[in-house]
Amino acid sequence: MCGRWWRRGCWGSAAMLHKGWYQIAFARDLSAGLNGAAIGTRPLALVRDGDRIRAFEAVCPHRGANLCRGGTLIGEAIRCPFHGLSIGLGSARAGLGVAEYPCLSIGGLVFVRAASGAAGDLPARLAALDATAFFVPGFELVIGAPAELVIENAFDGLHFRIVHAIGNQPDLRIVAAGGSFAVEGEFLLPPSPWQQGAAGQSHVAIPYRATAYSPTLVIAEMGGANPYMMITATVPAGPRQCVVRLSLVLPPGDNGAPPDAAACRYLLDGARRGLMEDKPIWEAMVDDPPFAPVAGDAGVTGFRAFCAGMR
Ligand code: FES
Incomplete structure (x- = not known):
């Protein structure tokens, strides 16, 4: 797929909705x-x-x-x-x-x-997660970009090293396309309090899987010794503006205990930092951006095809 993607009055429009799921709120705010x-x-x-x-x-x-x-x-x-x-x-x-x-x-x-x-596939996935893991409602952020563009980021293998300074350019492979769209790959991340790796290692290899359940909802899974998931959801809020809601899904702690609050804050802070690194690029993009796919763009191309099927 090439050429223009979101156009005024079409993609990214505050008036045109897709038929998939939106995360409309946190229950705590109702x-x-x-x-x-x-x-x-x-x-x-x-x-x-x-x-x-x-x-x-x-x-x-x-x-x-x-x-x-x-x-x-x-x-x-x-x-x-x-x-x-x-x-x-x-x-x-x-x-x-x-x-x-x-x-x-x-x-x-x-x-x-x-x-x-x-x-679609989302209700069953959420029910399965609810049975085995803890949801940690996170934060909201307003971003001056189309709602789909923010979600597409999870499938854009070419940007992670440049924008987020990870240690590699992940080769994202499409592993599901239908009621949901998924890619898998591997990130080389610097050691952190969450993923420490072996002594002397400059990077830790973390399996990555991202699954879109609608054009505005993605679950990103970070594997390794301490796996966790992020649910990122967007809702259009006006011309070229959306509300991002980001939450965590974590496995239970020892003896089924809820996840450690400090660890949750650490992960949410990291996720917010990541969005803030993307934000100035998204917000400076033109309204009708070109797309000339190059090697490494399969995730973006596949995500856009998935979105087209949700219209
Ligand atoms: S607009 Fe007339 S009753 Fe609602």
Whole structure:
């Protein structure tokens, strides 16, 4: 695939959504009852009842008011702030109603699909992780770049050595393409408190696998003696702007104990530093960037083909 990728009004647009999963929020940020959210220019209503979180269209079907801007949740309906009509939660209800979207709340992360149809590979993967590991909700960061570009980074084998100063240029091999898209390779990383390696080693070889479950959600797995995963998710927030949410998934400690808090902070700080290294490059790119693939770009090319299938 070559030529232009995201174009105004198409990729990277705040108005055009793909049919895959978005991480719309951290559960810790949602209060009981009605919460406003958005994917690009599409407002959503998140309704929380204890641990149960549901997602609905937030545009009033009468005249288009945002039901979360002054609306009141009353039972299974929202009283619209514009003309006061009672708008039912779920379009199958009698009278005016708003559509419900598939919503997953797991490990403190809240995921939404603004589409119906096949759920893809993400729900089963998250359920498997939840059964064997600990989710560590991380941080949010606003970046002035299209949401897909941030996720594509996990598949861009050519940038890791240049931008992040790792010890090699990883040869990323495509290992899955279908309901998800995955690459594998190996990073040579300097020894760190997390991955120390043998005495005298200048670099530690760390197996790497990145799996995209939608154009805006990737799970990156770092192997080695102390494996961990990062879930990076983006949501378009306006023209050339997105919100990045990054979290960890860690194996249990001794006797099934939760992961060490200091270790989590260390890993999250490192992940944030990595994003901040990419950020100035992303934010300085033109709106309609060229793509002339060269050797080593297979991950990017494959990711873009995966994204095209999600439109
Ligand atoms: S716009 Fe909601 S009741 Fe009129």
